[in-house]
Amino acid sequence: MTGFSPEWLALREPADGAARNGQILAACAQAFAGRDELSVCDLGAGTGASLRAFADRLPPRQRWTLVDHDQANLAAAGQRLTAWAERAEAGEKELVLSHGERRIVVERARRDLAIEPHCWPAGTNLVTASALFDLTSGGWIGRFVAALAADRLPLLATLTFDGEIVLDPPHRLDATIAGAFRAHQEGDKGFGPAAGGHATDILAVRLRNAGYAVTVGDSPWRLDPPMEGLRAAFLDGVAAAVAETGLLDSGAIAAWLAAGLAAQAIMIGHRDLFAMPGQSER
Numbered sequence: 001m002t003g004f005s006p007e008w009l010a011l012r013e014p015a016d017g018a019a020r021n022g023q024i025l026a027a028c029a030q031a032f033a034g035r036d037e038l039s040v041c042d043l044g045a046g047t048g049a050s051l052r053a054f055a056d057r058l059p060p061r062q063r064w065t066l067v068d069h070d071q072a073n074l075a076a077a078g079q080r081l082t083a084w085a086e087r088a089e090a091g092e093k094e095l096v097l098s099h100g101e102r103r104i105v106v107e108r109a110r111r112d113l114a115i116e117p118h119c120w121p122a123g124t125n126l127v128t129a130s131a132l133f134d135l136t137s138g139g140w141i142g143r144f145v146a147a148l149a150a151d152r153l154p155l156l157a158t159l160t161f162d163g164e165i166v167l168d169p170p171h172r173l174d175a176t177i178a179g180a181f182r183a184h185q186e187g188d189k190g191f192g193p194a195a196g197g198h199a200t201d202i203l204a205v206r207l208r209n210a211g212y213a214v215t216v217g218d219s220p221w222r223l224d225p226p227m228e229g230l231r232a233a234f235l236d237g238v239a240a241a242v243a244e245t246g247l248l249d250s251g252a253i254a255a256w257l258a259a260g261l262a263a264q265a266i267m268i269g270h271r272d273l274f275a276m277p278g279q280s281e282r
């Protein structure tokens with residue numbers, strides 16, 4: 001399992017579903033209550049997890065544009081969404097899904113967001129992203145918010161890593177490991193030096209400065225034994241990242257890894273954000 005492979009994204013999807021902040025999702029749903037249709041653009045869409053997570057809260061007729069630079073993820077999105085829907089028709093460019101009362105048209109767009117953050121089609125009403133902003137940089141977030149504000153579009157950004165990793169019961173190396181992991185996360189992930197655990201704060205400040213009303217809430221993962229596969233894969237990923245920094249010796253990393261595998265749970269901090277453009281803009 002490597003990077004953001006479809007296998008890794010499938011492993012994390014149940015934990016993501018349990019973690020997203022209900023109040024933030026409700027605020028987003030409320031903003032579009034009573035509408036019949038909505039056009040959504042999901043950035044860094046992976047295999048379409050945001051669509052599966054949010055569609056039931058949004059208006060009955062939806063159009064989603066899933067943007068990602070990874071062709072394997074976009075291909076897997078077609079398969080995962082077809083399996084999720086009660087009915088799916090594949091057209092030349094679009095997928096039409098029926099899910100409960102929802103009729104959803106899906107288009108997949110292969111783009112490199114690092115080159116151009118303004119990737120939503122004309123007519124978009126809502127921009128979403130899950131587990132993306134911590135990969136981006138402060139400079140990119142600034143350009144993204146400028147483009148979003150120019151189009152006066154709301155944003156739902158969920159599951160942005162906030163830098164916290166703690167074992168339950170706590171381990172004496174938790175803070176050191178989390179610090180080294182944060183240092184690794186702040187390396188370049190294709191967008192310039194990554195915002196990592198600071199991403200939600202940077203995003204919130206930029207959005208407020210652009211006149212947005214911003215709501216933020218916690219959405220931590222709690223990885224306990226029923227999430228054994230994700231837990232083992234996450235711990236391996238943390239250990240490998242920390243080893244690459246050279247900030248801890250291999251004995252210390254191995255000790256923390258063993259404690260993590262035996263722990264009751266691992267808590268990983270994330271934050272969700274919903275932002276509405278202000279009334280007085282333009």
Ligand SMILES: C[S@@+](CC[C@H](N)C(=O)[O-])C[C@H]1O[C@@H](n2cnc3c(N)ncnc32)[C@H](O)[C@@H]1O
Pocket residue numbers: 004009016043044045046047048049050067068069070073111112113114115129130131132135190
């Ligand atoms: C952590 S995954 C999250 C995927 C999905 N949003 C989810 O919640 O399951 C990050 C996604 O961002 C995509 N991504 C990373 N860098 C990108 C870039 N420069 N342009 C477009 N997509 C990118 C990856 O391919 C991956 O699908």
